[in-house]
Amino acid sequence: MYYDLDILEELSKELGFPSSRSAPDALEVAILEGVSLEFHNLRDAEDTLAGFSGTQWHFHGKIMLMTGDATYVELDELEILQGIKSGAVLVAEQYLNGTLNDRWLAHKDEKVDVQYIAPGEEIRFRRLA
DSSP, X not given: OOOOHHHHHHHHHHHTOOEEEEXXXXXXXXXXXXXXXXXXXXXXXXXXXXXXXTSSOEEOSSEEEEOSSSOEEEEOHHHHHHHHHHTSEEEEEEEETTEEXXXXXXXTTOOOOOTTOOTTEEEEEEOOO
């Protein structure tokens, strides 16, 4: 099932997130200053893709976010934006030696295991609300 980019664009404006269409099948939503979450309908592959511009992390369709050791929530594209706005969904960022390496979404209730943090690695969580 493809993302309904028209409804997603309308919701982003209602929530106060600036958005723009980089192509007919792509929507970019600015969720934080300098941080854009992009939604794409991949018509040739009959797939969807969402992720942060400039990083490798991405997901297809709905996303599952861990809320405990063995629990999770499944969110569609509209629920993701609503969760970011409410503060239930966070933006996680990995820095290596001071340089952004990756960015992903996490649930505020996720248990974070830091035992494998490498020297020079830093994980930051950003919460909108």
